[in-house]
Amino acid sequence: MPEKAPEDGYSAEPFVPDRGGLADDCVRAVAGVHPSAVLRSDDREVAFRGLVADLDVAARALG
Structure with a gap:
């Protein structure tokens, strides 16, 4: 996993520092x-x- 995002903004690997x-x-x-x-x-x-159904998921995510 890369330490920083690529300068061109594109990468074959996701940039998620704290996955x-x-x-x-x-x-x-x-x-x-x-x-x-x-x-x-x-x-x-x-x-x-x-x-x-989507609104139900959102409401549950808000707690």
């Missing part, structure tokens, strides 16, 4: 379905259930 741990000043992020994707979906019911 597996959380820094005190870390930011939590949860990727999920964007609400507008529900409206654009061919199957809005399935897309809406996906959105609700």
